[in-house]
Amino acid sequence: KSRQGALNQVDFVNFFNLLTHRKDLFGIMKTFIKNGSEKTMENISMNRNELYSFLEQAENENIKNIDNPTELQRLIDTYELNNEFREKGLLSLDGFRNMLLSRSFDIIESVYSRQVYQDMTRPLCDYYISTSHNTYLFYSQVSGNSDPEAYNHVLLMGCRAVEFDCYDGDDGKPIVKHAFTLVKSCSFESIIRCIEPNLFKVSP
Incomplete structure (x- = not known):
C-alpha cells in the first residue's frame, strides 16, 4: 500500500492470507455448515458439531477417537489462530486449512512420514x-x-x-x-x- 516497493508486517500478513486462501476448502466447509451458501471466505466458520460431521467422513485413523466436545475443542484451540473464533468454539477457513495440513491429517502413515524407514546407506544409483x-x-x-x-x-x-x-x-x-x-x-x-x-x- 505504501508503494515503496516493499511489504510491511501488516501487508505481508495480508499478502500471505491472500496466497493461502483455499477456495477448494471453502467449498468443502460450505457443505458441512448451516446456511453455508450465504457465507464468504472471510466470515465462514464451523462449530464443533459441524466439525464432528466432517471428521466422521474423513476416515483418518489418526483422528478416529475424536468424538467428544473436549477433543473437538482441542482441535479448534490447536489450529484456530483467531482468538474470537477460538473462544466461541468455531473454526475459520484458515483454521480448517491449518488442521488439514497438520501431521494429524497426513494421508501417509506417521511411521513412514516422520522417520527414515528404508535403507539409505546404498549408493545413489541404487535408488534410481x-x-x-x-x-x-x-x-x-x-x-x-x-x-x-x-x-x-x-x-x-x-x-x-x-x-x-x-x-x-x-x-x-x-x-x-x-x-x-x-x-x-x-x-x-x-x-x-x-x-x-x-x-x-x-x-x-
Whole structure:
C-alpha cells in the first residue's frame, strides 16, 4: 500500500492470507455448515458439531477417537489462530486449512512420514527411479498435440514419475499443455481415465 516497493508486517500478513486462501476448502466447509451458501471466505466458520460431521467422513485413523466436545475443542484451540473464533468454539477457513495440513491429517502413515524407514546407506544409483519429462508430448516440444496415450507408453516402459503441466481450462476444468508453445491441450480427466488400467502393470 505504501508503494515503496516493499511489504510491511501488516501487508505481508495480508499478502500471505491472500496466497493461502483455499477456495477448494471453502467449498468443502460450505457443505458441512448451516446456511453455508450465504457465507464468504472471510466470515465462514464451523462449530464443533459441524466439525464432528466432517471428521466422521474423513476416515483418518489418526483422528478416529475424536468424538467428544473436549477433543473437538482441542482441535479448534490447536489450529484456530483467531482468538474470537477460538473462544466461541468455531473454526475459520484458515483454521480448517491449518488442521488439514497438520501431521494429524497426513494421508501417509506417521511411521513412514516422520522417520527414515528404508535403507539409505546404498549408493545413489541404487535408488534410481525412471522418470519422464513433458510426458504428454510424443514428438515435438513446441507443436502438435498433448496426448493421453503418451502416459500409457512410458508407464508400460516402467516409468514411475510422470509430469503434468496443469492449467485452468476455459470451462474451469484442468487441462494439460506445454505453456507458451503451439502444443494443443488435452483434458486432465482424459489422461487419468486413459492411464488408470496401466498404472501398476509394470511397476507395483
